Amino acid sequence: MKPTDPAVTWLEEKPLGLAERLYLPLFVQGLATTARHLVSPKVTVSYPEQRPTVGNPLIYRGVHRLNRDDEGRVKCVACFLCATACPAHCIDIVATESPWPDREKYPEAFQIDELRCIFCGMCEEACPVDAIELTSLLDLTGKSREEMIFDKEKLLSVYDMTKDAEPMKSAQYKEELSPGHGAGGAA
Amino acid sequence: MPVVIVDGQEIEFGAEEQLNCIQAARLAGKEIPHYCWHPGLSVVASCRMCLIETGQRDAKTGAVTMVPKLVPGCQTPVKDGTVIVTESDKVTESRARVEEALLIDHPIDCPICDKAGECLLQDYHFEHGQAERRADLHPFHSRKRDVGPTVSLFVDRCIMCTRCVRFTREVSGTSELMVTSRGAKEEIDVFPGFPLDNKLAGNVVDLCPVGALGDKDFLYQQRVWFLKREPNVCGGCAAGCSISTEHNQDTVYRLKPRENMHVNKWWICDEGRYGWHHLHDSARVLEAGRKAAGSSHRGNATHGGVEPVEWADVVAQLRSDLAAAGRLAVAVSPQLTIEEAWMLCSVARSLDPEAYLALGFVPTTGEDETFPGGFTIRGEKCPNRRGVEQVLGLFNAANTGWDDLVAHVAGGGARAAWITAGHAQPWIETATAAAFANLEQLVVQDLFHSPLMELATWRLPAAGFAERAGTWVNVAHRAQCFRQAIRPPAGVWPEGRLYWNMLGRRGLYDPTAIRHELAASSAAFAALAGDIPATGIDLRIHQLA
Numbered sequence: 248m249k250p251t252d253p254a255v256t257w258l259e260e261k262p263l264g265l266a267e268r269l270y271l272p273l274f275v276q277g278l279a280t281t282a283r284h285l286v287s288p289k290v291t292v293s294y295p296e297q298r299p300t301v302g303n304p305l306i307y308r309g310v311h312r313l314n315r316d317d318e319g320r321v322k323c324v325a326c327f328l329c330a331t332a333c334p335a336h337c338i339d340i341v342a343t344e345s346p347w348p349d350r351e352k353y354p355e356a357f358q359i360d361e362l363r364c365i366f367c368g369m370c371e372e373a374c375p376v377d378a379i380e381l382t383s384l385l386d387l388t389g390k391s392r393e394e395m396i397f398d399k400e401k402l403l404s405v406y407d408m409t410k411d412a413e414p415m416k417s418a419q420y421k422e423e424l425s426p427g428h429g430a431g432g433a434a
Numbered sequence: 435m436p437v438v439i440v441d442g443q444e445i446e447f448g449a450e451e452q453l454n455c456i457q458a459a460r461l462a463g464k465e466i467p468h469y470c471w472h473p474g475l476s477v478v479a480s481c482r483m484c485l486i487e488t489g490q491r492d493a494k495t496g497a498v499t500m501v502p503k504l505v506p507g508c509q510t511p512v513k514d515g516t517v518i519v520t521e522s523d524k525v526t527e528s529r530a531r532v533e534e535a536l537l538i539d540h541p542i543d544c545p546i547c548d549k550a551g552e553c554l555l556q557d558y559h560f561e562h563g564q565a566e567r568r569a570d571l572h573p574f575h576s577r578k579r580d581v582g583p584t585v586s587l588f589v590d591r592c593i594m595c596t597r598c599v600r601f602t603r604e605v606s607g608t609s610e611l612m613v614t615s616r617g618a619k620e621e622i623d624v625f626p627g628f629p630l631d632n633k634l635a636g637n638v639v640d641l642c643p644v645g646a647l648g649d650k651d652f653l654y655q656q657r658v659w660f661l662k663r664e665p666n667v668c669g670g671c672a673a674g675c676s677i678s679t680e681h682n683q684d685t686v687y688r689l690k691p692r693e694n695m696h697v698n699k700w701w702i703c704d705e706g707r708y709g710w711h712h713l714h715d716s717a718r719v720l721e722a723g724r725k726a727a728g729s730s731h732r733g734n735a736t737h738g739g740v741e742p743v744e745w746a747d748v749v750a751q752l753r754s755d756l757a758a759a760g761r762l763a764v765a766v767s768p769q770l771t772i773e774e775a776w777m778l779c780s781v782a783r784s785l786d787p788e789a790y791l792a793l794g795f796v797p798t799t800g801e802d803e804t805f806p807g808g809f810t811i812r813g814e815k816c817p818n819r820r821g822v823e824q825v826l827g828l829f830n831a832a833n834t835g836w837d838d839l840v841a842h843v844a845g846g847g848a849r850a851a852w853i854t855a856g857h858a859q860p861w862i863e864t865a866t867a868a869a870f871a872n873l874e875q876l877v878v879q880d881l882f883h884s885p886l887m888e889l890a891t892w893r894l895p896a897a898g899f900a901e902r903a904g905t906w907v908n909v910a911h912r913a914q915c916f917r918q919a920i921r922p923p924a925g926v927w928p929e930g931r932l933y934w935n936m937l938g939r940r941g942l943y944d945p946t947a948i949r950h951e952l953a954a955s956s957a958a959f960a961a962l963a964g965d966i967p968a969t970g971i972d973l974r975i976h977q978l979a
Contacts, residue, residue, distance in 0.1 A: 326545035327657045342654040375545040
């Protein structure tokens with residue numbers, strides 16, 4: 248929209264009143280804000296000695312994981328929808344024909360560059376089989392850039408590490424929607 | 435001129451033109467959805483997607499009489515006064531029903547289907563299908579079976595348009611595919627023991643409007659929405675089929691035919707379709723090198739005493755080396771574009787005004803092969819022999835070929851030779867290469883190492899077909915211009931860039947500028963002035979007129 252667009256309404260700043268020009272009332276107002284925060288409950292923690300509590304792990308966007316299916320195989324079907332949705336282009340997949348009869352293709356390699364990732368959660372949203380999920384793990388560190396490129400094994404190990412604390416989100420939803428009903432299929 | 439009325443819009447068409455309603459509607463800018471109809475195949479009108487309302491306007495009274503029921507647009511020819519309605523409620527309703535019926539039996543496995551993104555079933559469903567579904571649809575896994583060495587069939591994704599069956603019967607003439615069973619149990623299959631194995635087999639994958647037929651070479655490699663498409667020309671044989679090179683991040687993933695009624699219509703052969711793998715072969719020559727004069731003991735010398743040379747130095751040193759040797763012989767490869775060929779000849783004549791110019795090696799395998807549908811695969815496996823011959827004609831060397839050049843060099847007629855090749859297949863034997871053994875300077879510009887390359891004092895890499903830009907002239911004298919689809923590997927300059935710099939021209943290599951110069955200066959290339967349409971232009975257009 249151009250500044251000359253007729254839809255743009257131009258407003259003039261109001262001239263300062265007596266209270267604003269006196270400065271003192273505003274000074275008191277600011278001091279009151281400071282005083283209020285001094286006595287209100289603290290929201291910050293002394294990380295890393297203290298760990299922050301994650302409010303709702305279902306919607307928290309931390310380190311990625313690749314879920315496993317009932318048989319322990321990677322759930323991903325290598326459809327590239329996460330890589331397509333990713334605004335940071337940090338997901339790199341190599342697809343190949345799967346060795347299992349019930350599955351068309353699977354990822355031969357699956358890499359996420361955690362340094363490039365902006366943790367927007369679009370991959371999780373795009374995934375048609377709920378294979379990629381963001382956990383509530385928030386302290387992500389490494390000694391080199393290479394170490395921060397997570398491959399398939401690493402992402403699966405994140406799942407193994409977090410599956411007890413955070414069950415698969417799809418399983419939780421499924422239980423809510425239709426208890427006891429199996430998955431319609433992998434696709 | 436006869437007139438057809440499409441959604442109230444009057445469109446004129448040629449009296450000689452035989453159009454069906456789909457084609458007539460296209461003239462008006464209206465797209466009638468269709469699966470089974472293809473301009474290159476017979477009409478079966480089986481998919482029922484193109485059902486429309488038609489009628490006839492009375493020439494005298496102007497009164498329109500409509501046909502009470504819907505008719506298939508593909509099977510209904512238009513004549514003067516035909517009325518076509520493509521957007522009535524009745525038509526819209528019918529399309530939604532057809533889409534609904536097709537989806538009842540469809541696996542809906544779009545996320546893992548390679549066709550997703552260029553699938554007509556998807557596109558038409560978004561456009562003409564209904565948002566809510568009345569059937570209880572569940573995604574399931576499509577059965578998959580091999581129908582040939584290059585093609586896989588995903589049985590349940592098929593919508594039974596039978597384009598592939600008609601292709602093998604009418605165009606390739608091999609009739610491998612058929613429909614088995616009947617009604618809802620219909621399936622595409624091959625006859626037992628006769629797989630889909632012909633030289634045009636890959637076209638059935640392009641024809642398939644859904645993801646039922648998959649190209650094994652491309653299967654699971656890349657999602658189609660990542661691919662960039664560059665109009666290109668196939669370099670596999672002298673036919674010069676129009677193709678589109680589909681690539682991503684300087685890697686070619688597949689070649690697809692591009693419609694060109696003057697050359698290949700809608701098809702390409704499998705040899706051309708899969709003839710891009712050599713571009714990404716690790717055995718390619720990837721850097722310019724020069725044989726160090728008697729210095730193989732030196733520490734920095736690499737294999738065979740060849741030292742890498744920076745391209746900027748190649749331009750100057752090559753000139754001085756060749757000028758010092760004198761008596762130059764040049765083989766102009768039929769893989770080069772006419773712009774490159776002309777620049778190479780100009781460089782050669784500027785170094786040695788008496789330079790011996792000849793057409794490079796022309797790879798040939800067997801005879802031309804024509805299929806029942808009219809498609810021809812040429813035995814001459816290079817794209818630009820006609821063009822290079824025309825260029826050589828401008829330098830008074832029209833009739834000298836590779837054998838003449840070998841004889842000339844073997845007879846001691848040259849002290850230096852510059853051989854351009856760039857063939858995907860091995861092309862020269864040690865015995866032939868031996869003729870070049872005693873030269874003072876031997877420049878070889880090729881894609882791969884060869885016995886000739888071993889003898890060379892200058893080893894220069896060549897560019898592959900998708901890495902070039904310029905103009906090729908096919909067997910029927912049709913010139914087609916194309917741009918670079920992918921960048922060559924690091925360390926490789928396309929031939930045109932080297933010659934451009936050796937001619938002392940400024941800036942980036944611009945094939946269009948060279949083409950315009952050629953068109954302005956020679957009668958043979960006069961047709962190449964101005965912009966060339968995507969389907970190319972016949973070089974003889976002025977001679978014929």
